[in-house]
Amino acid sequence: MKPRTLFQKIWDNHIVHAEEGQQTILYVDLHLVHEVTSAQAFEGLRLAGRSVRRAGKTIATADHNIPTTDRSLPIADAISKLQIDTLRNNCREFGIQHYDLNDPNQGIVHVIGPELGYTQPGMIIVCGDSHTSTHGAFGALAFGIGTSEVEHVLATQTLLQTLPKTLELRVDGQLKPGVTAKDLVLYLIGQITTDGGTGYCVEYTGEAIRALSMENRMTVCNMTIEAGARAGMIAPDATTYEYLRGRKYVPADFEAAVARWQELPTDEGAQFDKSLRFAAADIAPQVTWGTNPGLVASVDAHVPKPADYSDPTDQKTVAGALDYMGLEGGEAITDIQLDRVFIGSCTNARIEDLRAAATVAQGHKVSDHVDAMVVPGSGQVKQQAEEEGLDQIFKEAGFDWREAGCSMCLAMNPDKLSPGERCASTSNRNFEGRQGKGGRTHLVSPAMAAAAAIAGHFVDIRDWK
């Protein structure tokens, strides 16, 4: 047989119907649902008199819109409450497993899927959320879909897809101390730009990728969408199987499943449509300075100026970004002063992320002029962090310790920036207004965010003591 990539194997394994000149019908193994992009899909089903084909292959949770403060209090925002209630009622009506607000397993949809063992190698996983690419860390094909497609999956358990091209991003060598998966992926986006991956499905390969833990692999795959690619994946290996072993919803015969999963990695000699190579040693801790994740620099560099670019559209984008961010261009990144710090989101709110931030914060105090918060990715992460005493470290240092949810990653709930406030955030998007109208977001790793909270400005984590 012709050598195939991981992507091709998963695609081939899921073809329900393929016909020349048409989109392919693919079977969906796992469908994740949250409150913001599902109401209109369930409504569509009802209007058409359709049912959910395989309710057991869908799980739901409320994450985007929920408060991260005391859960025993009623939700103050009536419109948010209606959306959350609507999800609950829809799940009840259609028989879907729902991790509701007070469920110990509630959390950000991309954190709980892997944590509960729903996410497995070789699957096709979809969700009405672009960061579904996160699940590709397990060697799954996972991507975001629109609400019309959510309805399509509910009704048919399949999706219509056009075959994407494949892009290999290979990172050779080892990351230097202080450089994390977040820095790696921000660096890659900076290199290939925010639309460099458009039309592609990415597979990350190379020594630096293989060395990453599962949480770190999830950080990398999570941000694939920020390079324009719909999906990012990493071949499953021993690290993957060890992470999954013993989790609640993994296959009963785990060893048999592992034997199947071992067939998935890209074959020797398989061809990608495009391959790019990078050296891990070139990567320093990263900080975004603009209004998309590709506008990023090394922490020891300076904010660029429009004149540093040759393309007129780039010059305009950079000038607009600097204006929005309240930067001149030319300042040292480490001179940028902060008002807020947010440690959270499906990019960086898993247990390892919180450990990394706590290690930095331990024994220090958050700067007087900084308001810092930590929002765990899920109820389970929160509980584990509390068992390890991380919450105490954060609280003693002056961080706010919250309930799980998306929180200030997109600021749909009351956690948001005020106009002009500048925030170091471990999330994935620094778009204008993303964390609140007029708010200024700099994306960084958890350790860099914690250090920035304490110093009051960005610091090079490699110099942290």
Added chain:
Amino acid sequence: MKSFTTHTGLAVAMDRANVDTDQIIPKQFLKRIERTGFGEFLFWDWAQLEDGSPNPDFELNRPEAVGVSVLVARRNFGCGSSREHAPWALEDYGFRVIIAPSFADIFYNNCFKNGMLPIRLSEELVDEIFSRAEKHADYRMTADLESCTLSDEHGFSTSFEVDAFRRHCLLNGLDDIGLTLEHENKISVYEATHGISAS
């Protein structure tokens, strides 16, 4: 699904790259559970001044932009979230055609599901349209999906490419779910051969 065959309408040029879905429809409007009525919130943060009054400089607030239905923008339009609220808002506002050198994949796909035609053209052709829109008052464009051509009233005409299947569905307003369910026996066969039982 709504069909699209041909459309002629007033064009607005937005000289911006990487227009993201957070700009197209900010999150505070994603709490609604309806599919309609998003048009009034389109580009909310750009369209308002600090005090909530309309921003006169914003492209869509200019007097000549009343009644626009063709949007021309720079590369990577619709990047960011998968929220279908973005195409819903554009469609509800009155847009039927969006032209850019490139689109984010999910957004591009979502347009077709909502009866809107996204057209990818080279940077050069988009540049050309920008200068024509600046030169001619009341600049109108016609997008014809039957012949896959885009033209204006001043001699500009180009062909564009669109995936044959998507074109077919959009021309005929076909409902994806209905189409897929025509293959329901194949879904059942797939499930049977993969040991997937009803649940």
